[in-house]
Amino acid sequence: MKACIALWLVLLTTPWARGAEPQGSLRLSGAWALYPMAVRWAEEFQNSYPDIHISVSAGGTGKGMSDVLAGRVDISMCSREVAPLEAARGAVAITVCKDAVVAVINARNPVWQDLQRKGVGKETLAALWLRGEVQTWGAVAGTAREAPLHIYTRSDACGAAETWANYLGGTQAGLKGARVFGDPGIRDAVRRDPLALGYNNVNYAYDPRTGKPAAGLTILPLDVNGNGVLEKEEDFYRTREELVAAIRRGDYPSPPARDLYFVVKGSPTNEPLRAFLRWVLTDGQKFVPESGYLHPPAKQRRAGLEALGFPASASGQ
Numbered sequence: 001m002k003a004c005i006a007l008w009l010v011l012l013t014t015p016w017a018r019g020a021e022p023q024g025s026l027r028l029s030g031a032w033a034l035y036p037m038a039v040r041w042a043e044e045f046q047n048s049y050p051d052i053h054i055s056v057s058a059g060g061t062g063k064g065m066s067d068v069l070a071g072r073v074d075i076s077m078c079s080r081e082v083a084p085l086e087a088a089r090g091a092v093a094i095t096v097c098k099d100a101v102v103a104v105i106n107a108r109n110p111v112w113q114d115l116q117r118k119g120v121g122k123e124t125l126a127a128l129w130l131r132g133e134v135q136t137w138g139a140v141a142g143t144a145r146e147a148p149l150h151i152y153t154r155s156d157a158c159g160a161a162e163t164w165a166n167y168l169g170g171t172q173a174g175l176k177g178a179r180v181f182g183d184p185g186i187r188d189a190v191r192r193d194p195l196a197l198g199y200n201n202v203n204y205a206y207d208p209r210t211g212k213p214a215a216g217l218t219i220l221p222l223d224v225n226g227n228g229v230l231e232k233e234e235d236f237y238r239t240r241e242e243l244v245a246a247i248r249r250g251d252y253p254s255p256p257a258r259d260l261y262f263v264v265k266g267s268p269t270n271e272p273l274r275a276f277l278r279w280v281l282t283d284g285q286k287f288v289p290e291s292g293y294l295h296p297p298a299k300q301r302r303a304g305l306e307a308l309g310f311p312a313s314a315s316g317q
Contacts, residue, residue: 022271023051030064030077031159032183033099033201034260036208037291038077041284045276048283052272060182062157065091068265074273076263079159079201086263093261094304096280098294099202100247101160101167101256102237103220104187104213108194112218114141119223119230126168128197129153132176137195142228151177152189152198158182159258164199167255191216199256203292206240211292219243224253240292248294259296268308278310 028038035058042054056077064076069089082093103125109115124140127133128151138145153175154161160183161172177197180189183204190196197220207214219237221230236246246252268274281301288295295301305311 022049022275024270024272025053025055026075026272026276027073028054028056028064028075028077028262029059029067029073030075030263031061031079031260032058032204033079033101033160034077034096034262036203037097037260037288037293040287040291041280044284044287045279048279049272049275052276054276058182060154060156060158061162065263068263071265074264074268074270075277078261078263079258080162081259082261082263090265091263092266092307093263094277094281094307095259095296095300096262096304097260097288098247098258098296099260099292100243100252100258101164101199101201102205102243103222104190104198104200104205104217105220106190106194106196107213107216107218109137109218110147110194111137111141111143111145114143115220117230118142118228119221119234121223121226121228122168123226126170129165129175129177130168130170148195149197150193150195152180152186152196153177154186155179155181159260160199160201163255163258167253187214187217202240202243206243206292208240208292211239211241213237222253224251244289244292244294259300260293274308277308278305281305 038056042056046052046054061078061080064078065086067073068076069091078093082091120140124134134140135149137147137149161175165172165175180186183201186198187200187204190198205214205217205219206212213219221235221237223230224234233251236242236251247257262277281304285295
């Protein structure tokens with residue numbers, strides 16, 4: 001009898017007895033913007049599918065796109081739309097969540113009180129980053145303060161820089177400032193320099209534990225309607241939750257609010273990859289809000305499932 005029970009337990013634990021769950025490994029690389037979400041998804045997915053190992057590395061959208069098209073990774077984490085030349089090489093984008101890019105300054109900024117009352121309009125930001133016409137914080141805040149202004153931008157090809165530049169009417173190549181690698185690099189440079197101005201993806205600008213701006217940083221409020229006053233409906237930066245709610249309402253402009261993508265090369269056929277992508281678009285969506293991101297619209301999730309050959313009704317939320 002004991003021998004029979006032992007044999008039964010062995011049979012239950014074999015892969016084919018559990019329904020031949022997929023096995024293998026997946027590699028992701030790319031956008032810093034998606035890195036925290038992708039790590040969370042990988043951890044939660046592997047709890048349900050322990051026979052699939054997932055590795056995630058950041059390095060910018062440009063690196064991820066290069067990696068996936070060259071076959072070095074299975075998925076590129078992408079924080080911008082796929083370019084026509086990339087699509088021609090087989091890049092297929094699946095919208096998996098949404099976030100935004102925000103301007104960040106040092107918490108000890110010398111004109112913070114004025115900035116908090118007035119906000120900063122898009123035209124002023126364009127004059128700073130694209131034309132180099134504004135040189136002092138006093139000029140930004142409309143005061144006589146002569147404190148110089150130190151601009152930082154990204155050195156790596158990335159969706160955050162392209163998204164921010166698009167909002168201002170330019171391209172990443174046209175952004176002025178000291179060039180720093182990656183989201184953590186911009187964040188650390190700004191927190192060290194009281195006269196700094198930079199930009200970060202939401203989940204690097206805010207502390208994921210407290211939901212408040214990361215230590216040493218504060219978020220530069222946008223004067224969205226350009227009237228020179230930060231009105232109540234434009235003031236939503238105190239916590240990540242407030243900002244995410246503003247993005248959801250459409251009060252934060254798009255860009256810099258944007259879609260985030262998983263990009264694969266061609267139509268995926270290997271089962272671990274298909275299982276992971278389907279899970280991300282269905283069960284994995286429950287981890288999106290608590291990670292500081294937004295759900296993509298249901299029609300985008302349905303389109304992703306249909307592109308993978310799954311029924312659109314599986315999109316759930």
